[in-house]
Amino acid sequence: MTRRYGRRRALAAACLGAALLLLGALRPAFESSAMGTSWFGGKRRSPLQTLYDLDQGPRSALAEVHRQRRELLRHACSRHTRRQHLLRPEDLQHVLVDDARGLLYCYVPKVACTNWKRVLLALSGRGPSDPRAIPAPEAHAPGLLPSLADFSPAEVNRRLRAYLAFLFVREPFERLASAYRNKLQRPWGAAFQRRFGTDIVRRLRPRPSPDALARGHDVRFAEFLAYLLDPRTRRDGPLNEHWERAHALCHPCRLRYDVVGKFETLAEDAAFVLGLAGAPGLRFPEPPPGARAAARDRAERLFRDISPFYQRRLFGLYKMDFLLFNYSVPSYLRLR
Ligand SMILES: *[C@@H]1O[C@H](CO)[C@@H](O)[C@H](O)[C@H]1NC(C)=O
Numbered sequence: 001m002t003r004r005y006g007r008r009r010a011l012a013a014a015c016l017g018a019a020l021l022l023l024g025a026l027r028p029a030f031e032s033s034a035m036g037t038s039w040f041g042g043k044r045r046s047p048l049q050t051l052y053d054l055d056q057g058p059r060s061a062l063a064e065v066h067r068q069r070r071e072l073l074r075h076a077c078s079r080h081t082r083r084q085h086l087l088r089p090e091d092l093q094h095v096l097v098d099d100a101r102g103l104l105y106c107y108v109p110k111v112a113c114t115n116w117k118r119v120l121l122a123l124s125g126r127g128p129s130d131p132r133a134i135p136a137p138e139a140h141a142p143g144l145l146p147s148l149a150d151f152s153p154a155e156v157n158r159r160l161r162a163y164l165a166f167l168f169v170r171e172p173f174e175r176l177a178s179a180y181r182n183k184l185q186r187p188w189g190a191a192f193q194r195r196f197g198t199d200i201v202r203r204l205r206p207r208p209s210p211d212a213l214a215r216g217h218d219v220r221f222a223e224f225l226a227y228l229l230d231p232r233t234r235r236d237g238p239l240n241e242h243w244e245r246a247h248a249l250c251h252p253c254r255l256r257y258d259v260v261g262k263f264e265t266l267a268e269d270a271a272f273v274l275g276l277a278g279a280p281g282l283r284f285p286e287p288p289p290g291a292r293a294a295a296r297d298r299a300e301r302l303f304r305d306i307s308p309f310y311q312r313r314l315f316g317l318y319k320m321d322f323l324l325f326n327y328s329v330p331s332y333l334r335l336r
């Protein structure tokens with residue numbers, strides 16, 4: 001009883017704090033008074049200050065690219081979002097916190113997020129200094145990197161004001177194809193297949209075999225898309241993070257992001273963030289050569305077999321990610 005009351009009070013407090021939080025999110029970028037003047041005991045400038053300095057001086061080509069992406073995101077948000085509900089603590093779950101460096105990273109699964117978690121662990125000194133030496137399960141272990149949702153509203157606001165916030169996004173359909181392949185198609189996605197594949201088979205297949213019902217191992221891409229578009233899926237709760245829209249995980253119209261990194265330019269964008277973070281020597285682990293082109297081809301092949309009707313509806317579902325992050329409609333899509 002007491003515990004439940006305590007929890008409710010904590011929630012109420014968090015909701016009150018959310019109003020403040022929204023103000024924090026809307027503050028003009030680089031309000032210098034909010035950034036404080038010392039970092040690491042005054043020895044080093046914070047990543048946010050470094051970005052501010054970069055934007056004041058003669059801009060490098062890369063800084064200019066990132067300024068334009070921020071601008072485009074802001075503009076797209078004001079054009080395409082209506083009245084927004086306030087941020088709730090659970091909206092901040094995907095934003096990871098590095099207090100040592102002053103970084104906020106919103107992770108989007110299927111966009112190099114394992115490597116970003118590795119890099120953040122290496123940066124914070126909680127893992128080996130070479131990110132590649134950190135095993136993937138360790139990088140994903142809950143609690144190793146705190147989430148912004150774990151802090152009180154005042155603590156959240158302080159970090160939102162003073163830290164450099166970044167996220168990495170990817171062409172939405174390429175990301176979706178990658179999620180399908182990794183979680184539902186590949187033999188090592190057994191846990192996901194049992195959890196989601198069996199559901200999809202039961203719900204969408206007229207005469208499922210007992211084997212498919214038990215294992216969920218042979219879900220076709222078209223079935224996966226039908227599941228995503230099925231109204232019952234959304235009614236059951238938010239989409240799984242591997243296929244949930246990036247904007248629904250990171251709320252880029254309500255939180256201010258200083259750097260919008262892209263999977264398509266991962267190496268340059270990661271180097272840019274690491275430079276701001278004062279770790280230009282750290283090499284972001286690179287995907288194997290040719291991996292990106294292969295992922296793009298796979299997405300194109302998967303979507304080619306999908307009817308224009310489903311293509312259109314699916315584009316509708318992921319449209320905000322295309323608009324906010326400036327992705328053009330894939331050439332293979334038949335929208336009319
Ligand atoms: C948006 O995308 C177009 C087409 O790919 C590109 O020319 C333009 O530079 C992009 N704008 C920004 C701000 O990234």
